[in-house]
Amino acid sequence: MFKLPKYNTIGKQEIDAVNQILRKGEISGFVASAGSAFHGGNWVKKLEKLFCKKFNTKYAISVNSATSGLYAALMAQKLEPGDEVITSPYTMHATASSILQCNAIPIFADIEGKTFGIDPKAVEKKITKKTKGILCVNIFGHTCNLDELRKIANKYKLFLIEDNSQAPGAKDKKGNFAGTIGDASIISLNRHKTIQSGEGGVILTNNKKIYDSCCLVRNHGEAVVRSYKIKDIRNTIGQNLRLTEIQAAIGYYQLKKLDKLNRERIRRANYLNKLFKDTSCLVTPFKYEKSKHVYYFYVMKFNANNSKISRNELVKKVNKLGYNLRAGYIDPIYLEPIFQKQICFGSNHFPFSLNKRINKNYYKKGLCPNCENINSKVLLTNMLNPEIPMKELKKFADVVIKLVS
Numbered sequence: 056m057f058k059l060p061k062y063n064t065i066g067k068q069e070i071d072a073v074n075q076i077l078r079k080g081e082i083s084g085f086v087a088s089a090g091s092a093f094h095g096g097n098w099v100k101k102l103e104k105l106f107c108k109k110f111n112t113k114y115a116i117s118v119n120s121a122t123s124g125l126y127a128a129l130m131a132q133k134l135e136p137g138d139e140v141i142t143s144p145y146t147m148h149a150t151a152s153s154i155l156q157c158n159a160i161p162i163f164a165d166i167e168g169k170t171f172g173i174d175p176k177a178v179e180k181k182i183t184k185k186t187k188g189i190l191c192v193n194i195f196g197h198t199c200n201l202d203e204l205r206k207i208a209n210k211y212k213l214f215l216i217e218d219n220s221q222a223p224g225a226k227d228k229k230g231n232f233a234g235t236i237g238d239a240s241i242i243s244l245n246r247h248k249t250i251q252s253g254e255g256g257v258i259l260t261n262n263k264k265i266y267d268s269c270c271l272v273r274n275h276g277e278a279v280v281r282s283y284k285i286k287d288i289r290n291t292i293g294q295n296l297r298l299t300e301i302q303a304a305i306g307y308y309q310l311k312k313l314d315k316l317n318r319e320r321i322r323r324a325n326y327l328n329k330l331f332k333d334t335s336c337l338v339t340p341f342k343y344e345k346s347k348h349v350y351y352f353y354v355m356k357f358n359a360n361n362s363k364i365s366r367n368e369l370v371k372k373v374n375k376l377g378y379n380l381r382a383g384y385i386d387p388i389y390l391e392p393i394f395q396k397q398i399c400f401g402s403n404h405f406p407f408s409l410n411k412r413i414n415k416n417y418y419k420k421g422l423c424p425n426c427e428n429i430n431s432k433v434l435l436t437n438m439l440n441p442e443i444p445m446k447e448l449k450k451f452a453d454v455v456i457k458l459v460s
C-alpha cells in the first residue's frame with residue numbers, strides 16, 4: 056500500500072531564522088500605539104516588502120490568517136450593517152463568514168463550470184442598491200473570471216476583493232498575477248497551503264486608504280486614531296490580527312520558494328492531464344490559454360454515465376490503496392446551519408434581520424443550482440506534493456483509469 060508523504064517544505068533557512076529570533080527573544084515586534092512598532096517588527100516588515108516586490112503591489116499587510124485578512128479588507132470598505140456583498144458559495148467557509156463578521160450580508164452568486172469561480176452573469180443579476188462589493192475566490196489554484204468581474208465592479212462602482220488564499224503565483228488569462236486585479240486580495244499561509252507559516256495571511260493592495268484601514272483593524276485601531284489624527288473613524292475598531300516575527304520569518308523564506316513549489320505542482324498536474332486525457336468519464340482541469348494554474352488541488356469532473364463504477368466506489372477503492380482522491384469539495388456554503396437557520400450573532404437572526412431581501416427561505420436549496428450540481432461531479436486529489444515520486448503518480452492514474460474503464 057502506498058504511504059502518502061507529508062508535505063513539508065520547511066528548510067534550513069526557516070529553521071536558522073527562527074532560532075535566531077528565539078535567541079534574541081523578540082518574538083513579536085508590534086506595539087498598539089502610534090509609531091514604527093505599530094506596523095510590526097523587522098521580519099514582519101521584511102515579509103511585507105518581499106510580497107510587494109514579488110507581486111508588484113504598493114502595499115502588503117501581513118495578518119495572522121487569511122480569515123483575518125478577509126475581515127480587515129472588508130472592514131476597510133466601510134460597510135454599513137446590512138449591506139450586501141456578492142460572493143461564491145463554492146469556497147472555504149471563511150470567505151462568507153468574514154462578510155458576516157462585518158455585520159454585512161453574503162449574497163451568493165452561482166459558479167461557472169470552467170473555473171469553479173462566480174459567474175459574472177450571475178453576479179450582475181444579484182446587484183441591488185444595497186450591494187457594496189464583490190468578494191470573489193480564485194479556487195483550487197486558478198483565477199475566476201477576473202476581468203469580467205472587474206468590469207462589473209467598475210460599471211456599478213463596487214469594490215472587488217479577491218480571496219486568493221489558494222492561488223498565490225497563479226496568473227489570469229491576460230498574464231496578470233492573481234490577487235492584483237481586485238482592489239485588495241488575500242492569500243493564506245496556513246499549514247495546508249503551498250507556502251505556509253503555520254498560520255498567517257497577507258493582504259495585497261495598491262490603495263493607500265485600504266492599506267491604512269487594514270493596519271488599524273490589525274492592531275487595535277481605536278487606540279491610535281487620535282494620535283494619527285484620523286477623521287473618518289468608521290470601522291477603525293481593531294482586533295489583534297498581528298503576525299509574530301517567527302511566522303513572518305518562515306513566511307519570508309517560504310515566499311522565496313513559491314515559484315519552485317508551484318513549478319513542481321504544475322509538472323505533476325500536466326503529467327496527470329496527459330495520463331487522463333483519453334479517459335472519457337474524466338474532464339481534466341480547465342485553464343485559459345494564457346492563464347497559469349498553480350494547482351493547489353487537482354480537480355476533475357466525473358461523468359458517471361461513461362464510467363464502469365460510481366464516483367463513491369471509485370474514491371473508496373483508490374483511497375484503500377493509500378492514494379488520495381475525494382468526491383466533491385464542499386457543499387455550497389449556504390446549506391450550512393448558519394444560513395439555513397440564519398443564526399449568527401445572538402438568537403434574533405442578526406445581521407440577516409437588517410436586510411429586507413433576506414426572508415426566511417432566502418438561502419434555500421436550489422439557490423445556486425450549478426454549484427450544487429458541479430460539486431456532485433467533482434473529483435479532487437492533493438497528490439501534487441513534490442515528495443510523491445512520478446512513478447507513484449503514474450500508478451495512481453493507472454488505478455483510476457482501470458477502475459473506470
Ligand SMILES: Cc1ncc(COP(=O)(O)O)c(C=O)c1O
Nearest residue numbers: 120121122147149220243244245
Ligand atoms: C478559499 C479560502 N479562503 C479562506 C481560507 C482561510 O484561510 P486561513 O486558514 O489562513 O484563515 C482558506 C483556507 O483554507 C481558503 O481555502
